[in-house]
Amino acid sequence: xxxxxxxxxxxxxxxxxxxxxxxxxxxxxxxxxxxxxxxxxxxxxxxxxxxxxxxxxxxxxxxxxxxxxxxxxxxxxxxxxxxxxxxxxxxxxxxxxxxxxxxxxxxxxxxxxxxxxxxxxxxxxxxxxxxxxxxxxxxxxxxxxxxxxxxxxxxxxxxxxxxxxxxxxxxxxxxxxxxxxxxxxxxxxxxxxxxxxxxxxxxxxxxxxxxxxxxxxxxxxxxxxxxxxxxxxxxxxxxxxxxxxxxxxxxxxxxxxxxxxxxxxxxxxxxxxxxxxxxxxxxxxxxxxxxxxxxxxxxxxxxxxxxxxxxxxx
Numbered sequence: 237x238x239x240x241x242x243x244x245x246x247x248x249x250x251x252x253x254x255x256x257x258x259x260x261x262x263x264x265x266x267x268x269x270x271x272x273x274x275x276x277x278x279x280x281x282x283x284x285x286x287x288x289x290x291x292x293x294x295x296x297x298x299x300x301x302x303x304x305x306x307x308x309x310x311x312x313x314x315x316x317x318x319x320x321x322x323x324x325x326x327x328x329x330x331x332x333x334x335x336x337x338x339x340x341x342x343x344x345x346x347x348x349x350x351x352x353x354x355x356x357x358x359x360x361x362x363x364x365x366x367x368x369x370x371x372x373x374x375x376x377x378x379x380x381x382x383x384x385x386x387x388x389x390x391x392x393x394x395x396x397x398x399x400x401x402x403x404x405x406x407x408x409x410x411x412x413x414x415x416x417x418x419x420x421x422x423x424x425x426x427x428x429x430x431x432x433x434x435x436x437x438x439x440x441x442x443x444x445x446x447x448x449x450x451x452x453x454x455x456x457x458x459x460x461x462x463x464x465x466x467x468x469x470x471x472x473x474x475x476x477x478x479x480x481x482x483x484x485x486x487x488x489x490x491x492x493x494x495x496x497x498x499x500x501x502x503x504x505x506x507x508x509x510x511x512x513x514x515x516x517x518x519x520x521x522x523x524x525x526x527x528x529x530x531x532x533x534x535x536x537x538x539x540x541x542x543x544x545x546x547x548x549x550x
Contacts, residue, residue, distance in 0.1 A: 249422050249533060250445065252312050253415035254319035255407075258525075260418070260532035261311065265539040268315040269532035271524065273326040277531050280318045281539060284311065301489025302482050309348075317344045358398070359455075360477045363391040368470055381463055388459030395455065399448075399516050409519060414528070416441035417521035419514075421529040431533065433526045441518035442511045445492060448518075449510025453488045461487075 251260040257270030267281035287303040288295040294303030321338045328337065367387040371377040377386060402408045423439035424431050443449075458477075461484060467476050521529075 249425055251418045251422065252315055253411050253418055254315050255323050255411065257319050258414050258418045258529040258532045259315035260536045262536045262540045264543060265536045266311060267532045267535035268318050269528050269535065270319045270322045271528050272322060277528060278322060279535055281535050283539065283543065297490055298486035301486035305485055305489060313344055313348055356478060358394060359391050361474060363387050363394065364470065364474055364477065366390055384459050384462040387462065388455060392455050403516050412517055412519040413521045414525050416518040417525040417529040419443040419446065419518055420521065420526060421533055425533065431530055433523050433530065436526050436530065441520065442514045444511065446510065446514055448513050450488055450492055452510040452513055453491055454484055457488050458484055
């Protein structure tokens with residue numbers, strides 16, 4: 237869930253599903269809550285200033301999206317590492333081994349680098365290569381609009397197929413349930429109603445600020461921008477797709493931000509397919525999973541109050 241700026245204030249809560257848990261982010265703090273095999277909920281929580289407070293350049297449109305997404309990626313990896321360490325401790329305990337071991341930082345760094353390379357190859361190189369091959373067979377595709385339209389359709393098809401394939405794995409399906417719990421609790425909080433398991437369960441799991449919606453918006457905006465580029469040749473097109481990533485991410489962030497504020501607008505309709513896609517990436521959670529998400533939110537909120545943070549629903 238992306239944290240967004242509205243009327244000068246950051247939307248109060250966002251989050252991410254992790255292994256057997258949820259990370260919740262408030263304006264200046266975060267908490268990752270994970271349920272151990274024993275049923276105990278363990279947490280990792282800390283102060284985390286807005287990226288624009290540390291680097292003022294990220295206050296401006298487009299750049300604020302790049303900064304926010306960069307910080308969100310860093311925090312997401314940190315939260316996943318904590319949840320993986322908890323899972324490792326449970327496994328060691330089951331096997332009678334000491335629980336103190338943790339996943340080395342270099343392993344998570346390598347995983348992040350691999351994920352970025354995987355993203356570039358699967359969603360930039362492969363669609364471009366396939367479209368180029370089809371262009372050699374059907375010369376009409378040389379038209380810049382048709383070329384980038386087909387390139388974008390292939391990219392989206394790969395994305396949806398990949399997500400659907402992931403959802404078939406039991407462990408990933410479990411993460412998607414925690415993803416649904418995160419969304420329900422965020423909706424509950426934004427409604428102004430007391431945040432309880434029963435109240436949260438009354439909300440849907442599809443939220444416009446979800447990262448799934450963001451990625452789909454990125455792909456749609458990419459199709460438009462690539463059509464405007466006066467570049468020819470495979471190498472030039474591939475290089476442009478990498479160089480333009482920050483700009484596309486920043487523009488997509490601004491659109492998601494606008495859609496979250498103006499849900500009935502024409503531009504907000506662009507985010508609608510992302511909500512449909514969340515039928516794959518979010519699943520109905522049980523009460524215990526919702527409880528973990530509430531625990532993460534309450535702990536982060538407690539830190540916010542302790543530090544005097546302004547608790548305003550944006």
